[in-house]
Amino acid sequence: MENNFIETQSHEWPQRTARSLSWAIYALMLSTFAFGMAEFIIIGLLPNVAHDLNVSISSAGFLVTGYALGIVIGAPLLTVVTGKLSPKSVLLLLLALFTLGNVLAAIAPNYLTLLLARIIAAFANGAFFGIGTVVATEMVAPDKRASAFATMFTGLTLANIIGVPLGTFLGQQAGWHSPFWVIVALSLLAFMSITFLIPRTQHTSTSGLGQEFRILGRKQVLLALLMTTFGFGGVFTIFTYITPFLERITGFSPTAVSLILVLFGVASTLGNIIGGKAADWKLMRSLLVSLVLLALIEALFTITGHNMITAVVTIFLFGIAAFAIIPMLQVRIVDKAKGATALAAAFNAAAFNLGNAGGAFLGGIIAASPQLGLNAITWVGAVVTVVGILITLWSMLLDRH
Template sequence: MKNTASTASRSTASRKGSGKQRAFPLSLLCLTIGAFAIGMTEFIIMGLLPNVAQDLGVSIPQAGQLITGYALGVAVGAPLLTVFTHKIQQKKLLVLLMCIFIAGNALSVVAPTYGLLISARILTAFAHGTFLGVGSLMATRLVAPERRAAAVSVVLAGLTIANIVGVPFGTFIGQQLGWRASFGAITILGIVSLLGIIRFIPVLEQGAPANLGQQFRNLVRPQVLLGLLVGALGTGSLFVVFTYITPLLTDISGFAEQSVTWILVLFGVGVTLGNIVGGRLADWKLMPSLVVNFGVLAAILALLTLTIGNPILGVATVFCWGVAAFGIMPGLQIRIMNMTREAPLLATTSSHSAFNLGNAGGAYLGGLAITHTGLISVPLYGAAIAALGLLGLLLSVATERKKGLPETADGTETVPVH
């Protein structure tokens, strides 16, 4: 009863404020800028590996560990940092996280050795998952209840736009002015986001913070763990192909290497469109939209195996794949929040750990596919992973129906009080 009452109270309060919150508030833009800077930090190193390796006197594979170290930093750092900061008010926590992010990138600018640079990358990664998790939670509280998933998609749009604009621009800066200048630009973006958070993010009443025991109990519930696994499979299906998209386009489609950049920009446009549309669909019908999206994603990846040999059909399929791949992201995030309403922070930030583990696992599986069954088979592996994600979702839906969980006013399942 206590949980139902608090849910009703939050819904009523949100509806009262919905007249003022029909348009997305400016405060969301500050979170989007932070996500944009985070997206640049994660992916920009891919285009600067030769520059970093030459400057620091290490091999390309060693420089590549800067990517692996960052992914592991996100996977470990998100839940760990959440444990130590869960009692901090959310606006203050966002400020702290952005300060960590700025410090890590500033340290990357001046790092004289490879060891110090990888340490700086790991420090930056610690803020990644927790910032996106807390930022997503904050976003849902800044808008009316029926726009929660769309608000999350606005924040996550920072990541997708970073791939379209930020990473190519940052790589260009690094190639012209040195790789350290790229991290300098990211540091400046972080400062802009920090000032915006301080100025425009309101202090929202939270009540007493959930204790760690409650946070952990929520995290290890079978349905939540299944949701995290589905998220990891979703991102795994993306990175099993995306990691090797350049050789697919050059060796099989026959594109010149310089053309790949523009195809990736088109892919990024599809990713951004999918993120926005996915948020709106999740607000409309959360689980049906996720199930259909995963099915479409698996089908498109399987189709890519057939179309990648034709330049026109291949590019069209890559664009559609981008739309489907990120269409699932806002819904997955909202799904985790809905299942952990009374104490969502640890589970929400852990979802970004799961996403990054999916990234690493997908890239590794794609490499195995190339070694054992050839480059052309890579999209099929992605389709199989997406199909496993679909099965996980269907299992989750069947379990909920079997338990007969009631629904709240906004159409999402409630969480039993333990």
């Protein structure tokens, strides 16, 4: 499948200037901005959506879970279905599907329609990240792959800095439907950018579908997917319900929470950059250290979340640690899945969102529990991350042998 692109691009990319390659990666970055805003905007608007659609916070939280499950199913499925097309054609088709889903969300009159719209948009999300990862990383030298992915992924972190806070504010002032129209406009702009900036390559793969799916039989590939699921699952156990947590536990106003989400976005951008550099340096060692720091920060949040100052500091550190692991996890799966990198990257996107869905579901159960409640989601998230640490140690041990 997309290993065809890897074979083809080695002849085409070197002929292009460094500037044109940079603009091509920026086109992918704009796309990830739109995808990131669509995925995370609902988190800041959970109370508004729940009130307007007359559902509970936990039910509204399933809009996050449903989106993540859509990625889990859609990422490998659409990667397989579109395997005979050029990478550029696939990226454009996925953006068209994504736009359709967000148009439907922008006009959704009820909860079920909004959930369906989220799932449609999510189907395109994971496959786009899988193929986009291959496109971005194969434009550069092998020792710069993590940095190239981090550049592409900067769109997602910028969505947390700019898109989600501004979209949350817009949704609070003009209704929760309004940010989805902004996402539609961004996705159309991304569509045009990819049309003009990314060249078309031909399908030249001779490997069969069964051969590519054999990557799932590699122990290190499976461990890499589990590292992603649990390593990032703890993040969404907490982050899905960060708005009600900061309002009800810490005592911040909705406006203050919007500003804190901006700070989280700044931190996530720093973490993404740091993670990319660290992955190019010492991949597994850096990943292990980052996961340990993430678990400690999540556990401490149980205590620091009761004070406004310490809560803000913890949120900032949480953003850095959470997003530092993303480029590391993506490069790990590409390293261990030679011959089917796009399919592996799509599965990894699915693994990220399986962690997101599981974390959101688990957090919803904890938040709704009379015995535990919102305050417990932080230490429960830390426990999930510890499982990711143990899997990482197992994978490192296999590397040594």
